[in-house]
Amino acid sequence: MLDLGTSLLASVERDPNALAISDGDLDLTYGEWFAKISALVDGLDAMGLKQGDHVVTVMQNRWENASLHWACQLAGIVITPINWRAKPDEIDYALADSEAKALFYQDVSAEAVAESGKAQNLPRVIAGDAEGGAHSLNDMLAAKAADATPQASADDWSLMLYTSGTTSRPKGVPRRHRAERAAAIAHVAQNLYRHGERTLGVMPLYHTMGVRSLLATSLIGGAFVCLRRFDVEGALRAIETKKVTNLYLVPTLYHDILHHKAFSKERVASVTKLGFAGASMTDGLMKKLNEAFQPELFVNHYGSSEVYTCTIDQKAPLKPGSAGRSGLNQMIRVVPLGANDAETRAKPGEEGEIVASLKGDEAFEGYWKRPEATAKSLRDGWYFTGDTGYFDEDGDLFVTGRADDMIITGGENVSPVEVESCLSLHPAVEEVAVVGLPDERWGKVVTAFVKRSRLVAEADLDAHCKTSGLANFRRPRAYVFVDQIPKSPVGKLLRRMLVSGDFEAEKTAPSGNDAQHS
Incomplete structure (x- = not known):
């Protein structure tokens, strides 16, 4: 198996004059881009970064970020991307946990970086002009250098993504080049990508879907068309002007594109293949997309940061809700809930936990510095995903949810515990429970069920979440006021009753002078 640096070099030699990356008015061929990536490799070396070091990035999908990803692969540096909307404490955590040697960021994350205590003790590099003690990433890219020589092997670490668990303490997922x-x-094969295809690079490069789009595009001598931050007008313009041929998005983005006033079949005529992952897609949205795009291929991809491909359904509209069957590099089973091994299998139609083989070529090997999480999830050669689902009589997988109640909204993971903790600090909130309710646009919408101790409006609770520093995508989009939060006889919160609608809304709103209950 080639390392990724050598893989990129092979693509450069194969298609030096093909369009490799586009970002607004900037278009670079593979030959032109490799020259800039090589200069960046030199720049990383000049910073004193060594093979195996981690660097944290807090950047959007811009060409400089994609260039840095490839430079790290060539230099054998472990790129560790986090959400560009990360708060200062989240940046602190990532820097400390990954033992990062440098931080790369841009204007939209500059304020958070400035407020990060850990960041001040590290070399900082900003996309744009140097400022505030940070070096310029663009100056590094503009330098002259000999063509880079790959320094890593296929067995070296390539990147580390962060994924959240029920406690919301992010877990590092280190993955090797191979x-x-x-x-x-597998992404190329399962999506039937042809040589020279062009993809819309909008899924973030801190997310497994974004990284996969970048790498897969290089393998076929295709173009990665950057969209720094999703907006429908920008997406449609990029699709139309750059003749994008395939889309790989979360359902929320498809929803927004399809329902925008600027959408027309003519503007997306170049798109022949659709793929989605990261969340479930409603039957209604799938039907509308199929009618609007009339794609040659419509793929439902179910996977994770840990094991990229679990299952694939290349004919998603024919069986809405089906995640299909095991991918090329994988074996998937469903075991009874609570099972400790993968040998006892659930019957067809019986809901259980989905497990994936760790022998698969795409699999990770364990969490970064989290032996307890590794021991919980990796057992006897199988990865226990924490997802629930079942096989139907045909052998197709249906994913029904998360065993740990994680909410996936717009492709982002939201822990209800974190949101509940934030809202519980409001003086008018006596009790609160947060769940994800089905939504055509978001997949799931974060919904807070609140028992009030005194009168408070939804707007006040939303303002509280904002001022408390809760990230925007984690804030509830809906509030329901109730007289009681459903619980079991031993006091355990029964989220499933809220999801199923088995609750009673508040009958009489409390007065503004009501005292808080103890």
């Missing part, structure tokens, strides 16, 4: 390249090859 696993990353195997996942990219």
Whole structure:
């Protein structure tokens, strides 16, 4: 198996004059881009960064970020991307946990970086002009250098993504070059990508879907068309002007594109293949997309940061809700809930936990510095995903939810515990429970069920979440006031009753002078 640096070099030699990356008015061929990436490799070396070091990035999908990803693969540096909307304490955590040697960021994350205590003790590099003690990433890219020579092997670490668990303490998912390249090859094969295809690079490069799009595009001598931050006008303009041929998005973005006033079949005529992952898609949205795009291929991809591909359904509209069958590099089973091994299998139609083989070429090997999480999830050669689902009589997988109540909204993971903790600090909130309710646009919408101790409006609770520093995508989009939060006889919160609608809304609103209950 090639390392990723050598893989990129092979693509450069194969298609030096093909369009490799586009960002607004900037278009670079593989030959032109490799020259800039090589200069960046030199720049990383000049910073004193060594093979195996981690660097944290807090950036949007811009060409500089994609260039940095490839430079790290060539230099053998472990790129560790986090959400560009990260708060200062989240940046602190990522820097400390990954033992990062440098931080790369841009204007939209500059304020958070400035407020990060850990960041001040590290070399900082900003996309744009140097400022505030940070070096300029663009100056590094503009320098002259000899063509870079790949320094990593296929068994070296490539990147580390962060994924959240029920406690919301992010877990690092380190992945080797060989696993990353195997996942990219499978992505090409399972989505039937042809040589020279162009993809819309809008899924964030801190997310497994974004990274996969970048790597897969390089394998086929295709173009990665950057969209720094999703907006429908920008997406449609990029699709139309750059003749994008395939889309790989979360359902929320498809919803927004399809329902926008600027959408027309003519503007997306170049798109022949649709793929989605990251969340479930409603039957209604799938039907509308199929009618609007009339794609040659419509793929439902079910996977994770840990094991990129679990299952694939290449004919998603024919069986809405089906996640299909095991991917090229994978074996999938469903075991009874609570099972400790993968040998006892659930019957067809019986809901259980989905487990994936760790022998698959795309699989990770354990969480970064989290032995307890590794021991919980990795057992006897199988990865226990924490997802629930079942096989139907045909052998197709249906994913029904998360065993740990994680909410996936717009492709982002939201822990209800974190949102509940935030809202519980409001003086008018006596009790609160947060769940994800089905929504055509978001997949799931974060919904807070609140028992009030005194009169408070939804707007006041939303303002509280904002001022408390809760990230925007984690804030509830809906509030329901109730007289009681459903619980079991031993006091355990029964989220499933809220999801199913088995609750009673508040009958009489409390007065503004009501005292808080103890």
